[in-house]
Each structure stands twice: as C-alpha cells, then as structure tokens.
Amino acid sequence: MTDADSIGESDDASDGDAATEPTGSVADRLESRLAETLERRGAVAFVHVGFPRDPGLRYCQVVLEERSDQSAAEREQPLTAVAFDGDTREWFTATAADASTHPARALASQLADRVAAGTVLTPARLPHDAALYLEEAGFEPASTDVLERARAAKTTAERERIAAAQTAAGAGIRRGAALLADATIEDGHLVADGDAVTPSRLRTAIDEGIVAAGAFPAGNTVVNPDSGHAPSSRDATVAAGSVGGADAADEPLRPAEPIVLETAPRGPGGYHGGLVRTLVVDGDGGRERRAHVGATQSFRSAAAMLTADSESVTAVEADLEAEVRAFGFEDPDAVATRVGGVGLEPRERPLAGGDEIEPGSVVRLESAVRVEGDRWLRIADLLVKGDEGERATYLASPSRSLEPRALLEE
Template sequence: MTSAPSPTTGETAVDSLEAALNEELEVREAVAFVVVGTRFDPTIRYCEFALEESATVDGTADRPRITGGGHGPHIAERNRETVALAFDGDAWVAKFSTSASSHPTDALAMKLADSSETGTVLAPRHIPHDSALYLEEAGFELASSAVVSRTRATKTERELDRIASAQATATAGVRRAGTALSSTMIDDGTLVLEGEPLTPARLRTLVDEEIVSAGGLPGANTIVNPDPEHNPSTLEEQAGSSSTADPLRADEPIVVQTAPCGPGGYHGGLTRTFVVDGDGGRERRAHVGVTQSFRSAAAMLTADSESVTAVEADLEAEVRAFGFEEPDAVQTRVSGVGLEPVEPPLEGGDRIESGSVVRLESAARVDDGSWLRIADVLVKPDGEQRAAYLEGPSRSLEPAAMVER
C-alpha cells in the first residue's frame, strides 16, 4: 500500500464548511445555521475543529475548545458541557453552558435576534427540543438541514492527517496481534501464549494495550472474530457469551478488527485475518479474491466518482470470481470514516466524491461460521491523482508478516 495523497490540498476545514453553509443559507433563504449539543456530538466536534482555523468567532475568547482524544476529570466535564454554535453567513457565534440555570441557546438566540432580522434558522434534525423552543421564542422559524453531514463526507488535508494518525495506532494494534500469534505454541490444536491458552478476549486486550501505547483510544471498537453482523466481542461478553473465552485454534482464520480514535479526535478502520499453521485450501483462495478486490476498487475510484452500492458490488464481484458463488458466501461494506468509525458516505446511493476517505471491507466465508475478512481505508483525492490506501500492515495471512524487523 502507498501513502495516500491529500484529498483537498490547500483547503481548510473552515473554508469548506463556510462555503457549504453560505450556499445552503442562500438556497434555503435562511438567516443562520445553528447546532447545539455536547462535544460528544460529532456535528459539534466537526464545527469546533473547523473553528480552530477561524478568526471570526464571537464568544469563545474565555472558553478554550476541547478537541482530540483528551481524558481526565476536567476534560470529561468540559466534554459534557452544552455548546451552541451559529453561523450567519459572515461570522460565527459560540455560547457555552455556565450553570444549571442557564442555557447557551437562550443567549445564542438573543445574540442572533440583536444582529439580524428574524427568519428561518437551519439546524440538524437532532437539535434538542429545548434549544428549538429558545430559537422560536426569539422569533425564528426552524428548518432541518443536513449540510454539515454532507460537508463531513469529504475531508481536508488536516482531517486526512488526523485519520492517518488514527490508522497508525490501528496498525500498531494489529501488528501486536500478529506478533502474539506468531509467538504461540500449539497444544492439541489450541494456541498457547506464554503458557496460557490464547482466547479472543486476551488477544483483544493485547491489541487495545498497543493502541493506547501508540496514542489512540480503542473504545469498544476492537473485535476478534466478529460475527457477520459485526457485534463487538465486548457486548457478547456482557450478554454471557462464551465465544470470547474459548481458546483460539490453529488452522482456523482469526479476524482482528479495530477502529480506534487517534490523538486528533478522528477514527481509523482496519481489519486483518490471520491463520496459524494453516494448510492452504479455501482460505488461501479467499485471500487472493479479497486482496484482488481492493486493487479493483482503487482503480474504479480513480476513474470516476461512484456510489457506495457500486463499489460494494465491485468488491463482491472480484471475490466471487474466485469461486465463492453461494449467495451468502461474500460480504462487502463501504462507509466513510472520520469523527465516527462509520459515517457518510454510507447509504447505497451516497456518492464517493473527490475528497472522500472511506473504509472498504471484503469478506469471504471459508467454513461454517468462519470468515476471512480484510478492511482498509482508501482516499479519493482531488485532481488526477490515483485513489490510494492509507499505509497499513501487510495483508498476509501469516502472523509472522507483522513482526517488525
């Protein structure tokens, strides 16, 4: 895999966001765009990341923004704080909750009413009900808009750097898994690491520890041997499943999937499949088909913008060409990646335009309940540059290929 080029070289996040907002305000004949929520809300986080580059923000001088993957009591408290942001076509206004008796939207609505004529205010569909009431009481009419979600579907150079940083922590975690698996002994088919049977739960812990050491936050996004519906193994444990306690075995595919949050607040997305002491056969054929599908998708997205459905179909066709003809023998999934592990472009008809950063996954069933699964992050840049995958670990089935020399 090559180092992917920047999708939108020279354009800042605030340039991209303000251009999209101005167009939306003009088309919808609205006076402002408003978003309200905590910093756990990805729309708030996206706007605040963009505002780091803006010099025209009223109301933030006394309240530094909290971004990235910080932790600790003061960071957690600040992240729960309610934030109200507005853009009126010229400048931003930011208000923050300062006490239980005040609401930032009340102050924001009064500020907007003082500086502009009342009219339509655009907001995401998920704006809190009490915030909507404050805006209506100030004389504004509310209308929903997905303009920020659409803007987030393409990435700036700075966003790509943050995703690449997250992908580096994912790579570190997956390499730790390969290193551990390459060090195992085999006892009657069971994998043993340092004298103890190696379980999916133990392997996941090793991956997460390495991600943290590399500066990432794994959350609950690391999965060993996910089921076809991608349920995290942590949820299986809470439900009392024994699947994460049964030792891993030789000559069986072991899938490691992770989507950590990097130090810049953005996610990566990576999946690899390992086989310890395999004897070839169906998983080798599946591996050839799956890896070929990634080359085909990169060529497809270099040539033109495509829908999510079209790229998923191309991935599937490449895998099926290697003999996986049963209707349920192949799975593919394409989605955006960024402030959330899964975000637009996501729906079947969504277009993967220039500037998109997407996670592509191909999987083939090699046995009952056993899958070979690989996922990588691809960048579709502007201009004539080739779509390319972010740097990641080897796609080899051999765990030893992960051992850094």
C-alpha cells in the same frame, strides 16, 4: 414545530456543490457550504447544539479552532451551542461556562440581537429543548444535512489526522499478530506464555498497541465479529445470540481457523482509523487461501476504479463483490462487502446507496468471504480518493497476509 427528529422541511438533495467549494481548510469548506445553503433556503442562520463528542458539533468546533475563536476549556464544555450567520460569515457560541441559562437559550438571544427573525437551519436531531428556545426567540427551525455533506470530503489536514489514527490501528493489529506469532498449540488450542490465547486477551493486546501509539481504542476493537459486527469479544456486553454466546470472549482460539481482528481507534484530533485483518495460525491452505486471494484482488480493483472516476458506494461495493466471486464463491451468502466514509465517526458519509465517493473522501473498504459455517475471512483498509487527477491510494497499514509473522516483518 418542536419535534427535534423532524424539524421543518428539507431540500437536502441539493445542499452543497462539491465541484465548486474551497478545499483548503475545514473552515473554508464548511462556511462555503453553509452560506450557499442558507441563501438557497432563505434562512438567516445555521444552529447546532450538542455535547463535545457529537461529531457534527465537533466539526463546527474544528472551524472555531482554525479561526482561533474558541479556547480549549470552551471546547470541553458539557453542552455547547453554535451558530453561523451566512451574511456576515460570523460564528456565535454559548456554553455552560459563559451562560447563566441553557446555552441554546443564550445563543437564541444572541442571534435575535443580530439577525432578523426567520428560518434557522439545524441538524434533524437537534435536542428538543434547543428547538423550543429557538422558537421562543422568534425563529423557525428547519432541518438540513449540510453538515454531514460537508464532512464527506476531507481536507489535507483531516486526512493527516485519519492517517495518524490508522497508523495506531496498525500498531494495535501488529501487537495482536505478535501474540499469535508466538503462540504454540496445546490440546488443540493456542497458548502463549503459558496461558490460552482468547479473543479477550487478543483484544487487550490490540488496545495496548493502540494506546502505546498515542490513540484511543474508543471501544471499537473486536475479535471475531459476528455477521453484524457485534462486539463478540467484549465479555459482559456480548449481545444475546452473538456468535459463540456470552462466553466467546474467554474461549481459547484454535489453530487452522481464521481469526478476525477489527479496530477503529480515535486519534487525539478526534478522527478515526479503520482496519481489519484475518490471521490463521498453522493453517493448511484450502478455502481460506482462495478467499484471501479473492479479497486482496478486490482491493486492487477498487483502487483502480476510484482512480478512474468518482463512483457511488453501491458501485464500489458491487465491484468488490464481483472480484471476490470471480474466484469461485457463487453462493449468494458467501460474500459480503461494505463501503463507508471514515472521519469523526468510524462510519460516516459517503455511507450508502447513491452517496458518491467524491475527490478528497476517505473510505473504509471491506471484503468478507464465508469460509465455513459462521467463520469468515475479512479484510478492511482505508482508501483516499485523490483530488482531480490523483491516484486513489490506500493509507499505510500492515500486510494483508494470513500469516501472523508476516505482519511483523515490514
């Protein structure tokens, strides 16, 4: 079979055991899960092929960095193939720099010289040509999601990288808050330093703050996202039908209306942050104040819930929603909550449904409340589910206040 999107059969429901795996390093975590899964599936090796920004490949390269087996130049090759032999716990790599042929073909040849022909486990979306080269060498590809499962819980070093990216996210949001704090009102619009404050201008300010803090915006900064989180503040890339139309990025913002700032920068180590704040300039209270109280209370409840036990994504989303609705938001469409893991991607496992938020996970929690029409109040923060016996805690971030100046006074 060479269909890269449906390689072989998978028993991924039983891949890995979070309760018994080592937690000291990415290498320990991944190699333990790979070896266990290879043995259970009767496979001879694990193989992945991709480009440097592929999060699965990047995770494998973190292992190679820890093992000091790969140079910085090799990590930047446009296409890389890696393999893990579960019996010897050895890694093999092939890149465009050290192979005169396709890296996947070179890697398949290396494997054929070291292990017997048989099943090799790969991510489901292995490139089509890579699957063909493996079959050509006598191997039978079969899919597994062991890589994604291993990435769900984070080591101490990974959490530190995420925390650094979250610090940069906070710096960006504060830069945006500073612009709003200095804004005055002219003809019903917000103006700062003589120019209108627009979503595009706010996005630029946030991104400048992120860069100054040593991280990369990575195209993830959004001002006033629509209900599907489409990037409505990006001028030329605004999707047809997004809130406000194609010119929304340059429309002056108004006082007394919620302004949502969302960002998920990537740190130098490749790990992301995730932060959303809603600010109101010259607000008059009312519904957005009640929505704000409900949203902030939901974060306290979720932290207590995840301190007490491991829970599924669905259970935490339901808890967030219940806390918000307790403040009188009964309309079925008035509240939206979203929970998902953060790491080498802005959203990764635990991601949906029954995915468990296990000890060591870093998750992005968001509560959103419809204020009026298409205007929402949104807040999101990153929470670390502690190891056994530890409290679940939020990573440091700016105030959740609706007042722009409050974010600058910490």
